[in-house]
Amino acid sequence: MTATLGDLLNRASEPLSEAASIRDLPSSTVVVASMRLRTVVEAMSRYVANPHAYPESSAAARASARMFRASRNLARAAEAGRNLPGPGAAHPLPARIETSVPALIAGLDMLATHYTTDTDGWVLPRSPWADVLAVPATRTALLAEVADMAAIIGAACRALAGVPSPALPQASREALRAAGSQLRALLPGPAGEPEYRQLVRAVPAAMAAPRQTPDQPEPVVELCEGITASAERIRSLTWRPAPGSLWPPSPSLSAWRWSGHACAITGRISEQILAGLAERSSALGLMSTGPALSYAAIAAGTAWNAWRHTASMAALLTEAVPWEAPGALRDDLDDLMIRLGRLAYANPMWTPAASQRAPLKDLAELAPGAGDLRIVLAAVHQATDSLDRVATADLNSVRSADPRQIVPQVAAQVPASAAELVRMYEMTSHAMGRAAAAVGVPAAAAGTQSSFLSVMREVHRAAAEATPDRQRDRLLTAIQDKPPGVGPALWRASFPGQLPSAPHAEEPARQPERARPSPNRATRLTASTQTHR
Amino acid sequence: MTEYEELLSGAVSGLRGGGLAAAIGAAASVFEAIRLSADAYAGTEPELFATWLMTAAEAADGRDALLRPAPERSAPLVPAPGIAAGQLARLARALTDLLAEASGRAGDPADVAACERAAACAERIHDLLAQDTS
Numbered sequence A: 001m002t003a004t005l006g007d008l009l010n011r012a013s014e015p016l017s018e019a020a021s022i023r024d025l026p027s028s029t030v031v032v033a034s035m036r037l038r039t040v041v042e043a044m045s046r047y048v049a050n051p052h053a054y055p056e057s058s059a060a061a062r063a064s065a066r067m068f069r070a071s072r073n074l075a076r077a078a079e080a081g082r083n084l085p086g087p088g089a090a091h092p093l094p095a096r097i098e099t100s101v102p103a104l105i106a107g108l109d110m111l112a113t114h115y116t117t118d119t120d121g122w123v124l125p126r127s128p129w130a131d132v133l134a135v136p137a138t139r140t141a142l143l144a145e146v147a148d149m150a151a152i153i154g155a156a157c158r159a160l161a162g163v164p165s166p167a168l169p170q171a172s173r174e175a176l177r178a179a180g181s182q183l184r185a186l187l188p189g190p191a192g193e194p195e196y197r198q199l200v201r202a203v204p205a206a207m208a209a210p211r212q213t214p215d216q217p218e219p220v221v222e223l224c225e226g227i228t229a230s231a232e233r234i235r236s237l238t239w240r241p242a243p244g245s246l247w248p249p250s251p252s253l254s255a256w257r258w259s260g261h262a263c264a265i266t267g268r269i270s271e272q273i274l275a276g277l278a279e280r281s282s283a284l285g286l287m288s289t290g291p292a293l294s295y296a297a298i299a300a301g302t303a304w305n306a307w308r309h310t311a312s313m314a315a316l317l318t319e320a321v322p323w324e325a326p327g328a329l330r331d332d333l334d335d336l337m338i339r340l341g342r343l344a345y346a347n348p349m350w351t352p353a354a355s356q357r358a359p360l361k362d363l364a365e366l367a368p369g370a371g372d373l374r375i376v377l378a379a380v381h382q383a384t385d386s387l388d389r390v391a392t393a394d395l396n397s398v399r400s401a402d403p404r405q406i407v408p409q410v411a412a413q414v415p416a417s418a419a420e421l422v423r424m425y426e427m428t429s430h431a432m433g434r435a436a437a438a439v440g441v442p443a444a445a446a447g448t449q450s451s452f453l454s455v456m457r458e459v460h461r462a463a464a465e466a467t468p469d470r471q472r473d474r475l476l477t478a479i480q481d482k483p484p485g486v487g488p489a490l491w492r493a494s495f496p497g498q499l500p501s502a503p504h505a506e507e508p509a510r511q512p513e514r515a516r517p518s519p520n521r522a523t524r525l526t527a528s529t530q531t532h533r
Numbered sequence B: 001m002t003e004y005e006e007l008l009s010g011a012v013s014g015l016r017g018g019g020l021a022a023a024i025g026a027a028a029s030v031f032e033a034i035r036l037s038a039d040a041y042a043g044t045e046p047e048l049f050a051t052w053l054m055t056a057a058e059a060a061d062g063r064d065a066l067l068r069p070a071p072e073r074s075a076p077l078v079p080a081p082g083i084a085a086g087q088l089a090r091l092a093r094a095l096t097d098l099l100a101e102a103s104g105r106a107g108d109p110a111d112v113a114a115c116e117r118a119a120a121c122a123e124r125i126h127d128l129l130a131q132d133t134s
Helices: A005-020 A027-048 A057-080 A092-098 A100-112 A129-133 A136-161 A170-184 A194-201 A220-238 A253-283 A290-314 A330-344 A370-400 A418-446 A452-465 A470-479 A488-494 B003-016 B020-044 B046-067 B085-105 B109-129
Strands: A115-117 A123-125 A317-319 A406-408
Touching: A005 A027, A005 A092, A005 A100, A005 A136, A005 A194, A027 A057, A027 A092, A027 A100, A027 A136, A027 A170, A057 A136, A057 A170, A092 A100, A129 A136, A129 A452, A136 A170, A136 A194, A194 A452, A220 A330, A220 A370, A253 A290, A253 A317, A253 A330, A253 A370, A253 A418, A253 B046, A290 A370, A290 A418, A290 B046, A317 B046, A330 A370, A370 A418, A370 A452, A406 A418, A418 A452, B003 B020, B003 B085, B020 B046, B020 B085, B020 B109, B046 B109, B085 B109
Parallel strands: none
Antiparallel strands: A115 A123, A317 A406
């Protein structure tokens, strides 16, 4: 499973929470623990190293200053207790605290992968998450995450200050208490909007997770994780860097056609699952979710019918010039379709082959409890969102294609043309957008882990329609203060337990074409030598 | 033997007499017939919806692979009546055999590549439709 920023923050906070709950500790270990906490605070402070990366830059600057003062106090605490006899670093707690540092640094590197800087100093997005991270509400949510983490460190400082050991110097206790106070009140303001807190915690690294082929039967939870991973890969592959250019690799009619058929099948399976969940929600007492699920099933039905007609229309056309580029999405759409099929049908090895046909699963097997229903709904939400991205990307590609190169197939009995195909894709994209929005409603009501997708959709829609936004540009400029790297440490943090399976697995996300200064782009990155490592 | 099996059988005989273009045209016609049939069955056999849609996609790719290199040599495709569902897998197997032989006899590398691509599509159609995978 791909790690997200939230996973890394959780990993960082666990040992700190342990430290915050200690009641007794040798004084020599308190001193070493203070030194380790100081390194954690310094790692945390890098999140607010540039206050201009936050809409409330004065609040971020104040947080940065408080962390600096807390760090100084932690140094004083360690200095006052230097050379105390005892186990010191031999106690496991300091080493545990130290494990927070790489998790925090990996989180920062993870955020940095979504941007790049060209040779002229222009900050450019590298992933569909870049726009999300430049939204003021997301930045505020990130600052709130920093404040929450600092509060846990502050609690740990106060716990250390309160150990009963008489050998701990009073100066150490006072310095620890002061650090605790500074860290626990990092931000006086609001804690960020909940949906944006969820959004920022869902940010993955901007590098493709290794593809996990559905070779074996998988239990429901693993099927849903696989669907989520494929959806994330599809989101990344369909993202089109601005300034606008054709989305690479070059698409072909054959690729669109195959995607259209696969999306129709996947959409139909989604409709079947949603209809089943609507029925099941009554039995599970989730009465308020049922109508929204039914509406989502209807919207998904409309969308897959649109996909089917579009694919059939594309089959009436052919390309004047052979173009044999393989579809970039084929493998991931295939994985998505197969896993969703295995979720819906009573055959753990379901594929589109006739020999693997199977009836729909019993609803009690599909979602035995309310928690299971949420997991399955989240997976369908992920799948629907990714099909929406495919619809948008293919619509843009078809619009960009030379209509003279897409000609009616010689035997076509139904009038077909490139212009007609564009109209079909417009209809499909519209229906798919409605379906993705409709599935987002019960997902939000049920509090699924996919709820952030609805916010992300809104952000992208606003970004697509936006006029130049000075605040966003300022934030974007300030966010990027190091060149992104995709080093082994970040890889391990992002994809725990998985080795890069192919040479391309560690490749960074696609680079957009080199930006040209335009009236819409008013920002320029000031040179910075600061690094996060 | 069905109309399309007869067409393919005739194409194999013609191929041995040097009729590559006619064989390619016949194969393209059969792909189109499979596509039209699969598209129709997708609406009437909901339990095999995925099978039929993937079959239609592969058939369109196979057809286009054959018509692209030299469309002027290809026989015009005839509107296809529906083929019985049970016969399609057998037809796909016959297509694979014809195209394998055609690729061996073709001199032009573009024709060889087209026949190989189309044969792969026919093979996948057979795999999709075969009821017994043992």
